[in-house]
Amino acid sequence: MMKTKRAFTYAFLIIVSFVSIFPFLWMISSSTNLSVDVTKGKLLPGSHLMDNMHNLLEKVDIVTALSNSAKVSISTTLLAMLIASLAGYGFEIYRSKAKDVVFNILLMSMMIPFAAIMIPLYRMFGSISNVIPWIGIDTLSSVVIPTVTTAFLIFFFRQSTKMFPKDLLEAGRMDGLSELGLFFRVYMPTMKTTYAAAAIITFMSSWNNYLWPLIVLQTPENQTIPLLISNLGSSYAPDYGVIMIAIVLSTLPTALVFFLMQKHFVAGMVGSVK
């Protein structure tokens, strides 16, 4: 009885794990095969990785797309960390009734679907274009600005600040640090793990963002990696090997972040419901 239960558990978990990993394996394997082999359903890796890479570079400007995505994701992450941690710290350390009300209103923004605000946002950035061209439509800044501050991240930092030892602040005040000095010199270094977790989540969602860049970015020089993948995927004569290598390249940064910082990543996600 016990043994069959064990066997069932392992069999089930192996099947689920296989189904989860299989598309990755297939995508990696296909990136080394010619398009015809991919359509024939060839599973094993071939020897055409370099050919596919060459064709990809010839066909589209993936280097620019990758660098655009990197610019957007890194600046979003850095700005988001600063703004959200300042706010989370402010809400928790200088707590007041009025601030609690403001906090609850901010949380309501999590319920707002992006589809509901995308048209006004698009029009806002359209009118900004005439005044400040570098943050208007079809600029990388316009991708960063509306996505940089989320209530989720503020909530995340506030929750973590609850665990922050407040005695440290008193000690810092005694030493004559200013309120802002306390934040940068005492709070930030103490909360490294919280920052790491928040940074990973932000980087990933920014790297993978699709709908807003699709609307706001129009010229090929400005496109980010999801836009490039989407265009390749919907072309009429798809070269599967080439598309697969593009997808592998687009997944590598997030995969790297995930495997290097797995612990923080999971901690970060779970931190959001605690």
Place this chain on the structure above:
Amino acid sequence: MKTAAPKITTTRLKAGMTGWLFISIAVIMIAAFYFYPMIQALILSFKTGTGSNLSFNGIDNYKRLFTDKMFITAVKNTFIYLIFQVPLMVILALFISVLLNDKNLKFKGFFRTAIFLPCITSLVAYSVVFKYLFSSDGLVNSLLLNLHVIGTPIQWITDPFWAKVTIIIAITWRWTGYNMIFYLSGLQNIDNSIYEAARIDGASPIRQFFSITVPLLKPIILFTSITSTIGTLQLFDEIMNITKGGPGNATSSISQYIYNLSFKYSSDFGYAATVSYSIVIMIIILSIIQFKVAGEKK
């Protein structure tokens, strides 16, 4: 002693102001990029016209919703995804996490990482991969044919029924591991002695699951169901990249319809805003229902 009182007030006032300064950037940004557009969308939803030539037309847009076949189809599709996909995923994720929570299980780390892995892919990238896996001459069909599960290839993408199934399979693949992580962390907070006591009382594993695990995880189950519901109501990337809403409009979603109305057809921003408000209303109603249902089961 008398001079001390005003001093305290000024420091307090100063501390109060500092607090507001700390939160100010975030408050301004969220007001500017969430709440202000939200109000703009509401105003827009009472207007009609193309591009920026807009004029008020009262509640005509809202009336139009009820006779708009494309809209009704998109809502129907979205609810089909919701009704089948969310419970399927929640149950699957719960089941996996209960199995993984077993202390004596080996290779736990491997299983957890493997099942979580889909979450690192972008919605666009995995959609394109799924589109090819499920194409009529794709790998899924050739595997099923070789295993003699099916006699003729299934038209995963081009048949109205199977296209919906493909979308549901795709979303389940992408998000089950994500939900699993929340349940796993919830399970770790449950004291093992509760299970031991139940075992001594002779409760079967199934009984333990329904009488201990589910009630104690209720807040997390509620959290994941609400976030999944909100996610499904906003479904866009997968539809755009797997089926483009087709065949016909068999897989179209509300968000995709809003996108089409705004940027593909004649840029009818007013009506698109009206459709977007229908999502807002649905999210509010469904969240209230989920809170109520979860509250009553006490």
